[in-house]
Amino acid sequence: MRLSRYYMPLMRETPAEAQIVSHRLMLRAGLIRQMSAGIYAWLPLGKRVLAKIEQIVREEQNRAGAVEVLMPTIQSADLWRESGRYDAYGAEMLRIKDRHDREMLYGPTNEEMITDIFRSTVKSYRQLPLNLYHIQWKFRDEVRPRFGIMRGREFLMKDAYSFDLSAEDARKSYRKMFIAYLRTFARMGLKSVPMRADTGPIGGDLSHEFIILAETGESQVFCHRDLIEMPVPGEDFDFDGDTESVVNQRTSLYAATEEMHNAEAFAALPDDKQVSARGIEVGHIFYFGTKYSKAMGAKVAGPDGTDVTVEMGSYGVGVSRLMGAIIEANHDENGIIWPDSVAPFDVGLIDLKPGDPVTGELCARIYRDLTQAKLDVLYDDTEERTGAKFASMDLIGVPWQIIVGPKGATKGVVEIKNRRTGERAEMTPEAAIARFAAKDM
Amino acid sequence: MRLSRYYMPLMRETPAEAQIVSHRLMLRAGLIRQMSAGIYAWLPLGKRVLAKIEQIVREEQNRAGAVEVLMPTIQSADLWRESGRYDAYGAEMLRIKDRHDREMLYGPTNEEMITDIFRSTVKSYRQLPLNLYHIQWKFRDEVRPRFGIMRGREFLMKDAYSFDLSAEDARKSYRKMFIAYLRTFARMGLKSVPMRADTGPIGGDLSHEFIILAETGESQVFCHRDLIEMPVPGEDFDFDGDTESVVNQRTSLYAATEEMHNAEAFAALPDDKQVSARGIEVGHIFYFGTKYSKAMGAKVAGPDGTDVTVEMGSYGVGVSRLMGAIIEANHDENGIIWPDSVAPFDVGLIDLKPGDPVTGELCARIYRDLTQAKLDVLYDDTEERTGAKFASMDLIGVPWQIIVGPKGATKGVVEIKNRRTGERAEMTPEAAIARFAAKDM
Numbered sequence: 070m071r072l073s074r075y076y077m078p079l080m081r082e083t084p085a086e087a088q089i090v091s092h093r094l095m096l097r098a099g100l101i102r103q104m105s106a107g108i109y110a111w112l113p114l115g116k117r118v119l120a121k122i123e124q125i126v127r128e129e130q131n132r133a134g135a136v137e138v139l140m141p142t143i144q145s146a147d148l149w150r151e152s153g154r155y156d157a158y159g160a161e162m163l164r165i166k167d168r169h170d171r172e173m174l175y176g177p178t179n180e181e182m183i184t185d186i187f188r189s190t191v192k193s194y195r196q197l198p199l200n201l202y203h204i205q206w207k208f209r210d211e212v213r214p215r216f217g218i219m220r221g222r223e224f225l226m227k228d229a230y231s232f233d234l235s236a237e238d239a240r241k242s243y244r245k246m247f248i249a250y251l252r253t254f255a256r257m258g259l260k261s262v263p264m265r266a267d268t269g270p271i272g273g274d275l276s277h278e279f280i281i282l283a284e285t286g287e288s289q290v291f292c293h294r295d296l297i298e299m300p301v302p303g304e305d306f307d308f309d310g311d312t313e314s315v316v317n318q319r320t321s322l323y324a325a326t327e328e329m330h331n332a333e334a335f336a337a338l339p340d341d342k343q344v345s346a347r348g349i350e351v352g353h354i355f356y357f358g359t360k361y362s363k364a365m366g367a368k369v370a371g372p373d374g375t376d377v378t379v380e381m382g383s384y385g386v387g388v389s390r391l392m393g394a395i396i397e398a399n400h401d402e403n404g405i406i407w408p409d410s411v412a413p414f415d416v417g418l419i420d421l422k423p424g425d426p427v428t429g430e431l432c433a434r435i436y437r438d439l440t441q442a443k444l445d446v447l448y449d450d451t452e453e454r455t456g457a458k459f460a461s462m463d464l465i466g467v468p469w470q471i472i473v474g475p476k477g478a479t480k481g482v483v484e485i486k487n488r489r490t491g492e493r494a495e496m497t498p499e500a501a502i503a504r505f506a507a508k509d510m
Numbered sequence: 511m512r513l514s515r516y517y518m519p520l521m522r523e524t525p526a527e528a529q530i531v532s533h534r535l536m537l538r539a540g541l542i543r544q545m546s547a548g549i550y551a552w553l554p555l556g557k558r559v560l561a562k563i564e565q566i567v568r569e570e571q572n573r574a575g576a577v578e579v580l581m582p583t584i585q586s587a588d589l590w591r592e593s594g595r596y597d598a599y600g601a602e603m604l605r606i607k608d609r610h611d612r613e614m615l616y617g618p619t620n621e622e623m624i625t626d627i628f629r630s631t632v633k634s635y636r637q638l639p640l641n642l643y644h645i646q647w648k649f650r651d652e653v654r655p656r657f658g659i660m661r662g663r664e665f666l667m668k669d670a671y672s673f674d675l676s677a678e679d680a681r682k683s684y685r686k687m688f689i690a691y692l693r694t695f696a697r698m699g700l701k702s703v704p705m706r707a708d709t710g711p712i713g714g715d716l717s718h719e720f721i722i723l724a725e726t727g728e729s730q731v732f733c734h735r736d737l738i739e740m741p742v743p744g745e746d747f748d749f750d751g752d753t754e755s756v757v758n759q760r761t762s763l764y765a766a767t768e769e770m771h772n773a774e775a776f777a778a779l780p781d782d783k784q785v786s787a788r789g790i791e792v793g794h795i796f797y798f799g800t801k802y803s804k805a806m807g808a809k810v811a812g813p814d815g816t817d818v819t820v821e822m823g824s825y826g827v828g829v830s831r832l833m834g835a836i837i838e839a840n841h842d843e844n845g846i847i848w849p850d851s852v853a854p855f856d857v858g859l860i861d862l863k864p865g866d867p868v869t870g871e872l873c874a875r876i877y878r879d880l881t882q883a884k885l886d887v888l889y890d891d892t893e894e895r896t897g898a899k900f901a902s903m904d905l906i907g908v909p910w911q912i913i914v915g916p917k918g919a920t921k922g923v924v925e926i927k928n929r930r931t932g933e934r935a936e937m938t939p940e941a942a943i944a945r946f947a948a949k950d951m
Contacts, residue, residue, distance in 0.1 A: 076577045076640055078631035102627055104582055105614070110627060111580040116644075119580065136517045139552040139560065141545055141664045142583060142647055143604075143616070160609045163584075165616075167663075168601045168651045173546070175584070175606075175616075186543060186551060190519035199517055203557075206583055206647070210609045222608075223582045 070414070071436075072449045076113050078102075079461055089285045091396035092217030094405050098465045100392070107214025107222030114465060115392070117413035117445075119225065122391050123204055125256050125410060126227045133249035133308050135200040135229050140182050142206055146172035148181040152364045161209045175208035180361050180383055183230040187379070188367040194234050194377065197369065198242055202229030204388060218389050219287070219349070225389040231382045234371065236358065239380035243275065243356045244312035246384040248302055250279050250352045251315075253386065255301040257395055258408030261351060262296045264324040268355055278326055279352035283397040286347030291335050292324035294342045349394045356382040405466030406489045414447040415439075416505055417467035419458050421474040423450055428478045435471060435483070435498055442506035463488065471501055511855070512877075513890045517554050519543075520902055530726045532837035533658030535846050539906045541833070548655025548663030555906060556833070558854035558886075560666065563832050564645055566697050566851060567668045574690035574749050576641040576670050581623050583647055587613035589622040593805045604649045616649035621802050621824055624671040628820070629808040635675045635818065638810065639683055643670030645829060659830050660728070660790070666830040672823045675812065677799065680821035684716065684797045685753035687825040689743055691720050691793045692756075694827065696742040698836055699849030702792060703737045705765040709796055719767055720793035724838040727788030732776050733765035735783045790835045797823040846907030847930045855888040856880075857946055858908035860899050862915040864891055869919045876912060876924070876939055883947035904929065912942055 078099045087093040095101045100115030111119055127137065143165070149155035155162075155174075163175040176182065183201060191199065204227045214222050231242035247263060254261035259281050266278035280290050282297065302315055323335055326348070335343060361367070362379045371377040392411075399406045407413070416439060420432045429450075436448045447467060449458050462470055472484040483501050486493045496504075521538045528534040536542045541556030552560055568578065584606070590596035596603075596615075604616040617623065624642060632640065645668045655663050672683035688704060695702035700722050707719035721731050723738065743756055764779055766772065767789070776784060802808070803820045812818040833852075840847045848854070857880060861873045870891075877889045888908060890899050903911055911927040918924055924942050927934045937945075 074575060074577075076579075076637075076642060099631075102630070104623060104626075105584070105586045105612075108582045108584055110582060110623070112627075113577050113579055113642075116578050116580045134515060136515075136554050137557050138517075138554055139557045141549045141551060143546070143549055143649065143664055145546045163606065163608065165604065165606050167604065168653065171546075182545060182551070185545075186553075189543070190540075191517075196517075201517060201554075208584065212609065223584055 070445070070447050072447060072451050075447070077465070078112065079464065087217065089216050089219070089397070090400060091219065091285075091393040094396055094400060094464075095217055095393070098405055101218060107211055107220070109218055109221060109223070114413045118392055118407070118411055119389060121411045121413075122257065122395075123225070123227075123388055126204065126253055126386055126388055129249045129253040129256070130202050130227065130229060132252075133200075133245045135202045135246075135249075137203065138186075138201050139203045140176070140179050140186075140205060142175055142208070143173050144176045144182055146174055148185055149174065152181050152184075152361055154181065161211065163208045163210045176205075177207055177209045178226075178383075178385070179203070179205075179228055180230065180381075181365070184361045184365045184367050184381070187232055188365060191232070191369060194369050194371050197379070198231065198233050198238055200229055200231040200242055200245070202227060202384070216287070217393060219393040221389070224387065227386040227388050229384040231384070232362075232367070233380045234369070234377055236380050239356055239358070239382055240275075241312065243354060243382050244316045245308050246354050246382070247277065247316050248306065248308070248312055250354065250384075250386070251301045252306075254279060254281070254351060257391065257411055259351070259395065259398060260297055262290075262292050262324055262348075263319055264290060264292060264326050264348075265320075265329045266326050266353065267328040268357065274358075275356040277354050278350045279354075280326070280348035281351055281394045281398060282344075282346045283349050283394065284347055285397055286349045288348055288350070289327045290325070290346060290348035291327075291330050292344050293322035293338055294344050296322050296324055297344065349390075349397060350387070351391050351394050352384075352386045354382065354384045400466070403460070404464030407466045407468055409468050412468050413445070413465070414467045415444045415469065416446045417462045417465075417470045418446050418448045419462060419470060419472045420448070420450050421455050421458070421472065423452050425475050425478075428473050428475055431478045431483070431498060432473050435473070435502060438502045439505055442502075444505055469505065511886070511888050513888060514892050516888070518906070519553065520905065528658065530657050530660070530838070531841060532660065532726075532834040535837055535841055535905075536658055536834070539846055542659060548652055548661070550659055550662060550664070555854045559833055559848070559852055560830060562852045562854075563698065563836075564666070564668075564829055567645065567694055567827050567829055570690045570694040570697070571643050571668065571670060573693075574641075574686045576643045576687075576690075578644065579627075579642050580644045581617070581620050581627075581646060583616055583649070584614050585617045585623055587615055589626055590615065593622050593625075593802055595622065602650045602652065604651045617646075618648055618650045619667075619824075619826070620644070620669055621671065621822075622806070625802045625806045625808050625822070628673055629806060632673070632810060635810050635812050638820070639672065639674050639679055641670055641672040641683055641686075643668060643825070657728070658834060660834040662830070665828065668827040668829055670825040672825070673803075673808070674821045675810070675818055677821050680797055680799070680823055681716075682753065684795060684823050685757045686749050687795050687823070688718065688757050689747065689749070689753055691795065691825075691827070692742045693747075695720060695722070695792060698832065698852055700792070700836065700839060701738055703731075703733050703765055703789075704760055705731055705733060705767050705789075706761075706770045707767050707794065708769040709798065715799075716797040718795050719791045720795075721767070721789035722792055722835045722839060723785075723787045724790050724835065725788055726838055727790045729789055729791070730768045731766070731787060731789035732768075732771050733785050734763035734779055735785050737763050737765055738785065790831075790838060791828070792832050792835050793825075793827045795823065795825045841907075844901070845905035848907045848909055850909050853909050854886070854906070855908045856885045856910065857887045858903045858906075858911045859887050859889045860903060860911060860913045861889070861891050862896055862899070862913065864893050866916050866919075869914050869916055872919045872924070872939060873914050876914070876943060879943045880946055883943075885946055910946065
C-alpha cells in the first residue's frame with residue numbers, strides 16, 4: 070500500500086480523555102475513532118489488525134473442532150423470556166422495539182439463540198459432540214464506557230457453545246476450548262494465564278478467565294509464577310487425544326481472580342512463586358450444564374432411545390478488546406510494537422527523498438518484489454519530513470522498516486530496522502528483499 | 511471437513527413460507543435459519559458461502575483503490591439530524607434509546623457517519639481522491655420482510671463512499687466503482703447489467719443499479735440484449751487509466767429500471783435487441799455531489815488555500831442478498847449448483863460403504879491429499895443410505911463429487927461427477943487427486 074493513497078489519520082496530541090496507554094496509542098496511530106460513547110469506528114490500520122486477530126481466533130477454533138456459524142445481532146425478547154434472563158439481565162441489555170412494537174434486543178451474548186437453533190435441528194446423540202461458534206458484534210450498554218475499546222459498548226466477540234450427552238463429555242469439550250485459548254493468545258504474542266473465575270450471570274460451577282498480566286489491567290489477580298512462562302501445546306496437538314494432562318498441569322497451580330481468591334492458599338506458595346498483579350481478561354470459559362437446555366427443552370434421543378437434556382458450555386474471546394491487550398503488552402515511548410502475527414503491515418518502506426529518481430526506483434522495486442512475495446508493505450512515498458516519517462512508522466508499530474536514502478541508494482545499500490529492538494543493519498536491496506521474502510523475520 | 515463432525519441440518523420438506531426458489535433451497539440445504547421476521551442465522555454452509563462472497567467484494571474494492579474501514583452498527587441520531595434524514599427516513603429506520611435515554615439507531619446506511627469521519631480527519635486536497643468502504647451489518651425495518659435473505663431486515667452490505675475535489679474527479683471515482691462492480695459480479699458467475707436508476711432517498715442525479723436477470727426478480731427491467739453478454743475488464747485492468755471507454759460502451763446502450771424506463775427509446779431498439787425481463791438488484795451506485803458534505807461541513811483546503819466542499823458518491827453491494835441472486839441463477843430440480851468461486855466446498859467426497867476398510871482407507875487418503883493441496887473437501891463419512899448421500903450432495907451444490915464405492919475401490923477406481931453437467935467419469939484415485947489438486951476444475 071502506498072501511503073499517498075492510503076488513509077491513516079494520525080493524531081499529534083495525546084487525547085485528554087484517554088487514560089490508558091492502549092487507548093491513547095490507538096487514537097494517536099489512527100486505529101480507531103470514537104463515534105459515540107463506547108462506540109468506535111475502525112480506521113484502515115485498526116481494521117487490518119482486527120482482521121488478523123479474528124483470523125487467528127477462527128483458525129484455533131476450527132483446529133479444536135468447533136464449527137463456525139453466524140448469528141444475527143438483533144434477537145427476539147421472547148427467546149430470553151424462556152431462559153428467564155430477559156428480566157434478569159438489567160440495564161446493560163440494549164432493548165429495542167421494532168415498527169410493529171415487538172420487543173427485540175441487541176444481543177449481549179447468544180446462549181438462548183444457539184440453544185434454540187440446536188433444539189430445532191439436532192435430534193440424536195449421534196450428532197454430538199457439537200461445538201458451534203461465531204464471531205459477531207455484541208452490545209452491552211455499559212453505564213460508563215471507558216478505556217477505549219477495552220470497555221466499549223459495541224464490541225466484537227467470539228462466542229462458542231458446546232453440546233454434549235454427558236457431564237463427562239462436556240468437560241472434554243471444555244478442555245478443548247481451554248487448550249485452544251492457550252494457543253490463540255500465544256499466537257498473538259500474549260502470555261495468558263487461565264484462572265478460576267466466578268461464573269456470574271452466565272451460570273454454572275466451572276469457569277476460567279484467561280488473563281494477560283499488565284500494569285494497567287482492570288482487576289487484581291493472583292497466580293503461581295510458573296504459569297506465566299509455561300509452554301503452550303503446538304500446532305500438531307491432538308484435540309481428540311489426551312487433553313487432561315495439559316489442563317491439569319495448569320489447574321494444579323494456584324491462579325485466581327479477585328472474586329475467587331483464597332488468601333490462605335496463595336500464602337502457602339513459596340514466596341518467590343507468588344505473583345500478585347493487575348490483569349486484563351481476554352477470554353472466559355464456562356461449563357454450566359443444563360441451565361439453558363433444561364429451561365428451553367434442548368434434548369436429544371440417547372443411545373437407548375430416551376430423551377437426554379444436553380450438557381452445555383460457552384466460551385468467549387474478546388476479539389476487539391484483544392487489540393488493546395496486545396498494545397498494553399507491546400509498546401514503548403515511541404508507540405506500538407506489533408507482534409508479527411497481528412501487525413497491520415509486515416514491513417514499512419520509507420523513501421527518504423521522494424521525487425528523487427534513484428530512491429524512487431529502488432523503493433518501487435523493493436515494493437513490487439515484497440508484494441509479489443505476499444508481504445504486506447506500507448510504502449511511505451509521501452513528501453513528509455524525514456523526522457516525521459520515522460516518528461509515524463515507529464508510532465504505528467510495523468515490525469520492520471526498510472529505509473531508502475539517497476546516499477545509500479547511490480552506494481547500492483538500504484537500511485533495515487527492527488522496531489522492537491531498534492537494531493539497524495545496512496545491506497543490499499537484494500539481501501533485504503531475500504530476507505523478508507523468505508519471511509525470515 | 512468430515513460430515514460426521516460437521517453441522518449441516520438439511521430439511522426434507524419444502525417450507526411453506528418460502529415463495530421463491532432461493533429461499534426454499536437456502537432453508538432445505540441448511541444455509542440459513544430464520545430467527546425472527548427477516549432476521550436469519552447463517553449456518554455453517556451459509557457462513558462459508560457468505561465469507562467467499564465477502565472476500566470477492568473486498569478484493570475488487572481494494573483493486574479499484576478503495577480502502578477498508580469498519581464503522582459500528584449503532585449510530586447517534588444527532589448525526590442524522592445534521593443531514594436532515596433523521597426525520598425523513600421514516601419507519602424503516604430502527605430507532606433505539608440507550609440507558610441514558612439518548613437517541614440512537616441501527617445504521618441502515620452510513621453517509622452521515624463517513625462524512626463525519628472525513629470532516630474530522632481530512633484537511634487538504636492532497637489527501638484526495640479518497641474512497642472508504644466497509645462491509646458491515648445493516649438494519650432496515652421492512653414492513654413485510656420476504657423472500658428469505660433477499661429482503662430481510664438485518665443484512666450484510668458493502669458500502670463505499672468517495673470524496674473528491676471536483677465533479678470531474680467524482681465522476682472518475684464513480685467509474686472506478688462501476689467497473690469494480692462489473693468484475694465483482696462476474697467473478698461470482700453472474701451476468702450483471704448496469705441500468706440507469708432512480709436515486710431515491712440517497713439523493714443526487716447520477717445512479718446505476720446493477721441487475722441480475724432472473725425469472726423471480728423483484729422488478730421489471732429493460733435493456734439492450736448486447737449488454738447481457740458484454741465482456742468484463744480483466745484482472746490487469748488499469749483503474750488509473752481510461753475508465754471512460756468501458757463505462758461509455760455500456761451506458762450508450764439502453765438499460766433502465768422501471769422507474770427510469772422510457773418506452774419510446776426502448777421501442778426504437780431493433781426488435782431482437784429488446785430485453786424486457788425481471789431483475790434482481792445486487793448493487794447500486796450514486797453520485798450525489800455535495801448533498802451531505804454541504805449539510806455537514808465536509809471541506810478541504812484546495813490548491814489555492816480556499817476551502818472546497820467535497821464531492822461525494824456512495825456505492826452499495828448487497829453481500830448477503832447476493833447469495834440469493836446466485837442461487838436464483840444457479841440451480842436445478844435437485845438443488846443448488848454453486849459457481850466454483852463461492853462454493854462452500856470445492857469437492858464432495860462420498861464413501862458409499864462406511865465401515866468398509868477398503869473404501870475408508872481410500873477416502874482418507876483422497877481427503878488428506880486434497881486438503882494438503884488447500885482444497886476444501888466435504889467428506890461424507892456418515893452411515894446414511896447411498897441414495898440420501900447422493901441427494902444431499904446434489905442439494906447443497908458442491909461443484910464436484912468424488913464417489914468411492916467398494917467395487918471401484920477394489921478395482922482401483924473412483925467416480926468423479928460434475929454437479930452442473932451431471933457428467934461422470936471413472937479414474938484412478940491418483941488421477942482424481944492430481945486433477946483437483948491442480949485446481950483444473
